[in-house]
Amino acid sequence: MSWNRVAVVGAGLIHMGELFDQSYEQMARGAFDAAVDSVDHGFDPTAIDAVFVATQRGTLWGQEGIGGNTIPSAIGLAGVACTRVENACPTGSDAFRVGCMAVASGVHDVVLVIGVEKMRDKSSDEGLLARAAAGHPVYTRGESAPVLFAPFATRHMHEFGTTREMLASVAVKNHHNGVLDPYAHFRNEVTIEQVLAAPPVCSPLHLLDCCPQTDGAAAIIITAPERAADFTDRPVFVAGFGVATDHPYLHEKSTYVGLPATVEASRRAYEMAGISPADVDVAEVHDCFTITEILDIEDLGFVEKGRGGVASLEGETVLDGRIPVNPSGGLLAKGHPIGATGIAQLTECWWQLRGQADERQVAIRNGFALQHNVGGRGSGVSVVNILTTNAS
Amino acid sequence: MSIAAVGVAAPEWRVPVASIDAAWGRSPGRGTLAVCRSDEDPLTLAWAAADRAVAAAGVAPSGIDGMWWGCTRPPFAEGPSWSTLAATLHLAPEADGALLSGSTHAGLDALLAAADAVAAGRVDTALVVTSDALLPATGTGHETSAGAGAAALLLRRDGGPARLVHTAHRWEPRLDRYRGDREPETRETYDGRLFREQAYLPMLGAVGDALLVDATDAGRWSLPDPDGRLARALAKRLRAGTTSAQDVAAADRTRLGDLGSAATLVGAAAALGSPGPLHLLGVGGGRATGCTVIVDAPVPGAERVTADLSGGEEVAYTRVLRSRGVLRPTGESVEMAVPPGSAMFGRGAGEMLGLLAARCVDCGTMNTPPDVHPTCISCGSTKFDVVPLGRTGTVQTFVVNRTMPSPFEAPLPLVVVDLDDGGRIQLQGGDDGAELSIGAPVDLVLRRYAVERGVPVYGWKVLTRRPVAGTDEEVTS
Numbered sequence: 044m045s046w047n048r049v050a051v052v053g054a055g056l057i058h059m060g061e062l063f064d065q066s067y068e069q070m071a072r073g074a075f076d077a078a079v080d081s082v083d084h085g086f087d088p089t090a091i092d093a094v095f096v097a098t099q100r101g102t103l104w105g106q107e108g109i110g111g112n113t114i115p116s117a118i119g120l121a122g123v124a125c126t127r128v129e130n131a132c133p134t135g136s137d138a139f140r141v142g143c144m145a146v147a148s149g150v151h152d153v154v155l156v157i158g159v160e161k162m163r164d165k166s167s168d169e170g171l172l173a174r175a176a177a178g179h180p181v182y183t184r185g186e187s188a189p190v191l192f193a194p195f196a197t198r199h200m201h202e203f204g205t206t207r208e209m210l211a212s213v214a215v216k217n218h219h220n221g222v223l224d225p226y227a228h229f230r231n232e233v234t235i236e237q238v239l240a241a242p243p244v245c246s247p248l249h250l251l252d253c254c255p256q257t258d259g260a261a262a263i264i265i266t267a268p269e270r271a272a273d274f275t276d277r278p279v280f281v282a283g284f285g286v287a288t289d290h291p292y293l294h295e296k297s298t299y300v301g302l303p304a305t306v307e308a309s310r311r312a313y314e315m316a317g318i319s320p321a322d323v324d325v326a327e328v329h330d331c332f333t334i335t336e337i338l339d340i341e342d343l344g345f346v347e348k349g350r351g352g353v354a355s356l357e358g359e360t361v362l363d364g365r366i367p368v369n370p371s372g373g374l375l376a377k378g379h380p381i382g383a384t385g386i387a388q389l390t391e392c393w394w395q396l397r398g399q400a401d402e403r404q405v406a407i408r409n410g411f412a413l414q415h416n417v418g419g420r421g422s423g424v425s426v427v428n429i430l431t432t433n434a435s
Numbered sequence: 436m437s438i439a440a441v442g443v444a445a446p447e448w449r450v451p452v453a454s455i456d457a458a459w460g461r462s463p464g465r466g467t468l469a470v471c472r473s474d475e476d477p478l479t480l481a482w483a484a485a486d487r488a489v490a491a492a493g494v495a496p497s498g499i500d501g502m503w504w505g506c507t508r509p510p511f512a513e514g515p516s517w518s519t520l521a522a523t524l525h526l527a528p529e530a531d532g533a534l535l536s537g538s539t540h541a542g543l544d545a546l547l548a549a550a551d552a553v554a555a556g557r558v559d560t561a562l563v564v565t566s567d568a569l570l571p572a573t574g575t576g577h578e579t580s581a582g583a584g585a586a587a588l589l590l591r592r593d594g595g596p597a598r599l600v601h602t603a604h605r606w607e608p609r610l611d612r613y614r615g616d617r618e619p620e621t622r623e624t625y626d627g628r629l630f631r632e633q634a635y636l637p638m639l640g641a642v643g644d645a646l647l648v649d650a651t652d653a654g655r656w657s658l659p660d661p662d663g664r665l666a667r668a669l670a671k672r673l674r675a676g677t678t679s680a681q682d683v684a685a686a687d688r689t690r691l692g693d694l695g696s697a698a699t700l701v702g703a704a705a706a707l708g709s710p711g712p713l714h715l716l717g718v719g720g721g722r723a724t725g726c727t728v729i730v731d732a733p734v735p736g737a738e739r740v741t742a743d744l745s746g747g748e749e750v751a752y753t754r755v756l757r758s759r760g761v762l763r764p765t766g767e768s769v770e771m772a773v774p775p776g777s778a779m780f781g782r783g784a785g786e787m788l789g790l791l792a793a794r795c796v797d798c799g800t801m802n803t804p805p806d807v808h809p810t811c812i813s814c815g816s817t818k819f820d821v822v823p824l825g826r827t828g829t830v831q832t833f834v835v836n837r838t839m840p841s842p843f844e845a846p847l848p849l850v851v852v853d854l855d856d857g858g859r860i861q862l863q864g865g866d867d868g869a870e871l872s873i874g875a876p877v878d879l880v881l882r883r884y885a886v887e888r889g890v891p892v893y894g895w896k897v898l899t900r901r902p903v904a905g906t907d908e909e910v911t912s
């Protein structure tokens with residue numbers, strides 16, 4: 044595959060949480076300022092010639108008609124080219140991929156990808172739980188978000204002997220990492236016992252197996268490698284990306300112990316980057332529920348299928364483990380403001396590759412960081428982006 | 436006109452009468468009442484009884500060319516009640532029939548209307564369905580008698596093991612239980628003694644006497660027993676000395692409660708298993724009707740009647756009030772994304788109610804539901820046969836969701852089922868899901884998924900299969 048490379052020259056986010064005092068637009072402004080401020084040589088926003096906005100659920104903040112023209116005005120760039128990208132939980136990561144293609148094609152020079160999600164202007168019942176009444180009136184009725192993943196936990200436990208303790212170890216690790224991340228929604232440790240004793244949500248998942256509903260925004264600035272020197276001496280490059288889909292109904296899955304969309308999206312990304320899973324130094328993966336991270340690390344090739352629970356319990360994914368996963372705290376601790384999530388994960392990858400992750404910095408050996416989301420009806424869409432310090 | 440098969444159904448839930456009395460500070464009454472979960476109603480009960488009758492007869496549903504359904508509470512006061520039930524049963528598209536309602540007399544109305552249509556040669560095979568789930572006003576005495584249940588008969592012109600030989604009618608404009616327009620709950624009789632002396636005993640007594648004019652054998656009786664005492668009083672009156680109390684089958688009154696328009700046929704169902712005359716009496720809305728059935732040989736389906744009515748998960752009164760919508764969480768309910776009046780429901784109604792799949796002509800894969808699958812998920816073919824999915828299978832995986840916004844009721848199981856005859860389907864569980872496990876055998880049953888913007892929406896749910904306890908001894912006791 045021949046494509047023009049893309050460089051990341053700035054990235055930033057706001058402190059995730061229940062941001063009751065901030066509007067959608069104010070969150071966007073905060074993330075935009077953070078990304079601008081992160082550019083090493085300073086940055087004049089008028090250099091941006093295209094914006095891609097990632098917002099998954101316009102309905103959550105009452106503006107169902109949200110489109111490309113919502114953000115530029117809020118960040119002082121009214122008039123700039125702007126397009127909204129929506130692709131379920133991978134909305135932010137796919138907006139980044141689309142932005143990269145805009146740069147790689149040579150059509151656009153400097154691109155802002157900004158993810159914003161207002162999850163908490165509505166109560167939990169009216170927010171993601173209300174999803175239970177969407178879709179097919181019978182065949183998906185009652186399918187609130189945990190139902191997309193909990194059946195995989197039931198089956199994974201049945202086939203591989205995965206235990207609730209193994210699931211809980213994911214929450215314990217990610218909450219620990221969240222304590223070290225100043226942007227995380229939750230900044231408290233939890234114990235295995237606390238996770239096991241939390242109220243049941245959707246069997247076999249309990250409350251601390253689930254990510255919170257979080258407001259947030261994140262932004263990233265990309266450009267062509269030859270232009271990157273104007274902005275920084277330490278750019279990070281896009282090594283590859285992949286998106287893949289699967290059938291949308293839960294009863295159409297070829298397996299209930301893995302997510303084929305993740306397997307295929309990562310295969311495409313690895314091939315584009317010319318690397319294998321063993322080359323990845325750090326990964327930010329989609330841990331909307333504890334079981335999801337266990338499926339992810341198997342589907343992404345970090346551990347053998349079926350070993351995800353054991354590997355988590357044995358510490359293979361902690362900050363100084365064999366393959367550190369979710370150093371930012373992941374969706375479980377940092378939060379899951381859907382459109383912003385992927386871009387916040389990419390920001391963490393950018394910091395990790397540049398050695399700016401402070402207490403949660405992991406060892407960078409090969410110079411590759413992987414970012415991943417999966418979701419949508421039947422968890423049928425996945426996006427993987429791979430960043431690298433290697434210029435070529 | 437002959438009876439070819441019989442089937443019955445009742446909800447699993449039983450609420451002790453004493454628990455209702457306790458909530459209202461009354462002295463405790465005896466017995467239990469069959470009550471609906473929030474996803475059961477007279478239509479789902481009608482389906483269950485009819486499905487069993489059809490199975491017992493061993494006929495193809497497409498060969499059933501008429502259905503007469505008697506019910507005081509069809510799911511739509513005005514609307515597609517009859518056609519919705521027909522779709523769940525896969526009746527012949529040209530099927531004749533009627534929905535009879537208006538009073539508890541509707542059960543006998545349905546039986547005789549179907550019998551007439553068969554006798555006249557208008558239909559070959561007729562389904563008679565009677566079902567009811569009485570909705571009493573909360574806190575009234577009526578609440579300690581109202582039950583739920585259904586019975587169905589399959590009628591043919593001749594050759595069946597039982598035959599209808601005689602009918603009798605009386606009418607008097609008497610007010611018994613009633614409900615006016617815009618009233619959701621059925622009112623109890625104004626004065627129980629008045630009803631007994633002026634309506635129930637004289638009218639049913641006269642009809643019973645008429646049936647016995649030419650009879651040599653007083654036989655067995657099935658009649659409604661609204662308060663648990665009237666049937667016994669009537670039995671004494673009907674040819675005192677020839678009809679003993681144990682010959683009166685009052686629809687298992689002490690365990691199921693008053694079954695309204697379904698009471699007579701539910702009460703008669705088990706008796707169709709043994710030869711002899713059987714007198715059926717119905718009353719309601721100022722009418723009384725009786726008919727005599729001569730059972731020449733056991734009617735298929737009668738042998739499992741006792742087992743099918745023997746369910747019995749005891750539930751608390753508060754759970755009943757919740758399922759009835761009396762206890763409901765404050766705040767807004769989440770609306771279904773697609774309004775039931777929309778074109779999507781028109782496209783999807785047949786396949787949702789009929790549990791239809793698009794079977795790929797090239798590779799056999801079942802694509803469900805058909806209207807969102809123009810392309811086979813396995814091989815990419817675009818050629819399909821639309822067929823009903825089988826209703827038995829095993830659990831591939833499942834969850835029990837305990838965190839649900841209104842109008843959903845937790846715990847709510849969701850189950851992925853591998854169907855025995857091919858295909859896989861994701862559906863809600865039809866109970867609390869406590870018995871679900873991977874690999875467990877399950878059955879699909881019709882349930883009400885929602886009442887959306889006032890419209891009942893039906894689909895199929897998953898129940899873990901339990902061993903059938905029925906034996907000949909139990910049935911004939």
